[in-house]
Amino acid sequence: MVKEALFGKTLSELQELVVELGFPKFTAKQIADWLYKKEVSSIEEMTNLSKKAREILAEKYVFGLVNSTKVQESVDGTKKYLFPTGNGKFIETAMIPDKDRKTVCVSSQVGCKMGCLFCMTGKQGFQGQLTAGEIVNQIRNIPEWEEVSNIVYMGMGEPFDNLDEVLKSTEIMTADWGFAMSPRRITVSSIGIVPGLVRFLNESEAHLAISMHTPFHEERQKLMPVEIAYPLDDVLEEIRNWDFGRQRRVSFEYIVFHGLNDTPAHVKEMARLLDGIKCRINLIRFHPIPDTPLKGTDEATLEQFKAGLEAKGITTTIRASRGQDIYAACGLLSTKALVKE
Structure with missing residues (x-):
């Protein structure tokens, strides 16, 4: 199964996503910060999310950055x-x-x-x-x-x-x-x-x-x-x-x-x-x-x-x-x- 990318989701889409996964609502803003404001490229680097939350995210999603060839x-x-x-x-x-x-x-x-x-x-x-x-x-x-x-x-x-x-x-x-x-x-x-x-x-x-x-x-x-x-x-x-x-x-x-x-x-x-x-x-x-x-x-x-x-x-x-x-x-x-x- 090809995992869906987090990168490219709007804040409203991230809010729907965290509710679906059972995370607190404020988690959506935290994920947006990692996606668009910080120099990271993996879910594992989202360190203000709990280890369990990162594992749940990684089961369904990838960060989503793609390098040029x-x-x-x-x-x-x-x-x-x-x-x-x-x-x-x-x-x-x-x-x-x-x-x-x-x-x-x-x-x-x-x-x-x-x-x-x-x-x-x-x-x-x-x-x-x-x-x-x-x-x-x-x-x-x-x-x-x-x-x-x-x-x-x-x-x-x-x-x-x-x-x-x-x-x-x-x-x-x-x-x-x-x-x-x-x-x-x-x-x-x-x-x-x-x-x-x-x-x-x-x-x-x-x-x-x-x-x-x-x-x-x-x-x-x-x-x-x-x-x-x-x-x-x-x-x-x-x-x-x-x-x-x-x-x-x-x-x-x-x-x-x-x-x-x-x-x-x-x-x-x-x-x-x-x-x-x-x-x-x-x-x-x-x-x-x-x-x-x-x-x-x-x-x-x-x-x-x-x-x-x-x-x-x-x-x-x-x-x-x-x-x-x-x-x-x-x-x-x-x-x-x-x-x-």
Whole structure:
């Protein structure tokens, strides 16, 4: 029998667990402290629990931390970690240092079912959901974890297609009984699944990033099949009706492809669509992947595109390319590991 992991359980889940095992209610908070606030990795190390309690816990549960099986380090300091999953597959996690920040890019699924034309993860197909524990493990079980300043859900998978576990993971990251990180240091990126978007906005205080990649409906359908079920117009309507306040941010991710979505017409349509939405555009250089006709735009066009958006009053940044020498495009490292398997 495979034992269930304690790591990844919320305080309310731990409270149910201790009642079921006949422990005092305060034991749940003690276990949470060991899981999320202390440098331990086994039930035996939970020394403020009685020996008998630890034995009972160990009969049914494991602590639940999982080590990475491979790490690649770029010349720019970016690291990419490969983690095994419970279903025998692999996910990848990136740690990106930048001055006084260390950002960790986590995966939320094994593979992805969304089939975006530009995404290597999508070419793997969908291979399973990650648990909250497997998501948080990507932060807790890297050497830099105590120095992590920001978390982005921009790795493998679509977060809103695994929203229950994603929300549990952000709860663990931000709760006082968990890692106590500010939700303003977490950004969750989605291609725009509207029911998940509405729920996320209501149940989380983390920042939101939406993958746009083109403002035109038919063009976006070809790049992102989700446009058929959840058109960008519907996504923007929900965002426009939401009060983000002064602290919470919404941004739009835009991979710039040569001759496809880098024209003045795209700038004009983006400005029209985003009118009235306080946001930021993140322009992203395309990292080539196998078996796709897409190519990244040249630097001069990228700068012109940025200037065009800024002239329309839209705050725009060009995201720095990192880890070019270590399978930078999301999904390449895990795909290589799957092929070896």
